Amino acid sequence: MMTEMNDLCTAIRASRGILLTTHCNPDGDGIGSQLALYNALQAGGFPVRMHNRDGVPRIYRFLEGSSLVGRGKEVPAQDVDLIISLDAGSRGRLGYDDSLFAGRKLAVIDHHASNSRFGDINVIDTMACSTGALVYQLIQLMDLSLSKDSASAIYVTLLTDTTSFHNASTTPEVHELAAALLRAGAEPWPIARSVYEDRSRACFELQVRCMQTLDLRHQGRSAWMHVDERMYKDTNSDGEDTEGLIDLGRAISGVEIAVFMRPGDDDHSWKVTFRGKFDTDVGALAVSLGGGGHRHAAGCTMQGDYDSIRNKVERAVEACLG
Numbered sequence: 323m324m325t326e327m328n329d330l331c332t333a334i335r336a337s338r339g340i341l342l343t344t345h346c347n348p349d350g351d352g353i354g355s356q357l358a359l360y361n362a363l364q365a366g367g368f369p370v371r372m373h374n375r376d377g378v379p380r381i382y383r384f385l386e387g388s389s390l391v392g393r394g395k396e397v398p399a400q401d402v403d404l405i406i407s408l409d410a411g412s413r414g415r416l417g418y419d420d421s422l423f424a425g426r427k428l429a430v431i432d433h434h435a436s437n438s439r440f441g442d443i444n445v446i447d448t449m450a451c452s453t454g455a456l457v458y459q460l461i462q463l464m465d466l467s468l469s470k471d472s473a474s475a476i477y478v479t480l481l482t483d484t485t486s487f488h489n490a491s492t493t494p495e496v497h498e499l500a501a502a503l504l505r506a507g508a509e510p511w512p513i514a515r516s517v518y519e520d521r522s523r524a525c526f527e528l529q530v531r532c533m534q535t536l537d538l539r540h541q542g543r544s545a546w547m548h549v550d551e552r553m554y555k556d557t558n559s560d561g562e563d564t565e566g567l568i569d570l571g572r573a574i575s576g577v578e579i580a581v582f583m584r585p586g587d588d589d590h591s592w593k594v595t596f597r598g599k600f601d602t603d604v605g606a607l608a609v610s611l612g613g614g615g616h617r618h619a620a621g622c623t624m625q626g627d628y629d630s631i632r633n634k635v636e637r638a639v640e641a642c643l644g
Contacts, residue, residue, distance in 0.1 A: 350482030454479025470507030
């Protein structure tokens with residue numbers, strides 16, 4: 323990986339215009355990685371901008387630089403010659419037309435095992451706890467300043483991708499990195515409060531409706547929940563308010579796979595999210611359904627109506643559980 327990291331450093335130093343982007347429906351790792359790298363590069367005098375197809379979720383807008391992220395499928399990139407993709411497993415997950423990438427170098431920074439290595443430069447480390455941890459290495463390698471803002475953004479990537487430091491990717495090295503970020507100015511309590519304890523009433527009303535759909539299958543080894551457009555309308559909520567709902571299913575004793583379904587970006591698709599416990603590999607499960615992710619956290623988007631997708635996913639979950 324260090325060869326690719328050095329290649330990326332060279333590409334950044336040679337670039338006349340850098341675009342940082344992350345995947346559709348971005349999470350804490352995607353946004354935190356993007357903002358951390360932007361703040362470091364901008365402070366270092368590099369020509370850099372940010373754009374995401376879906377912008378920045380509300381819960382991460384407390385991070386410095388979030389208001390500078392462009393939004394939409396159309397990207398103003400006339401002066402861009404280097405695109406850096408953060409935390410996306412495939413080019414399709416970025417949500418842009420192919421024309422954006424024509425004639426431009428594409429670099430990928432990611433830690434998903436299912437990454438398709440779709441860049442000209444691929445900085446992939448599946449052992450990293452988050453993409454933000456790789457951004458930290460890049461900042462150090464380029465001898466850029468690690469400001470409080472960048473440290474806070476990287477801390478968010480650790481916090482969210484390790485499920486608050488309690489999943490299998492939480493190693494001694496993760497805590498050592500967290501300590502370095504705290505020494506650089508990141509403040510754990512305000513960050514945790516912003517991420518986990520600043521939700522709207524609509525979010526909690528949606529949670530109540532979601533819990534009413536709880537369905538335990540496979541002798542209690544799988545937990546299923548979903549939300550639909552009617553629930554969004556009744557509670558005045560939206561897709562962003564579903565953040566963390568799947569963890570309610572995973573927390574149930576005996577559950578090995580939690581499944582959460584919500585409407586996709588069009589009328590004929592559903593987003594399916596998986597969380598696993600113990601030795602269950604939901605990353606492989608997601609890949610079998612056209613998606614990807616990690617061993618214990620993954621997902622996919624499927625075309626069709628709820629019932630047909632649910633039946634197909636149930637068969638895949640049954641095969642995964644053995």
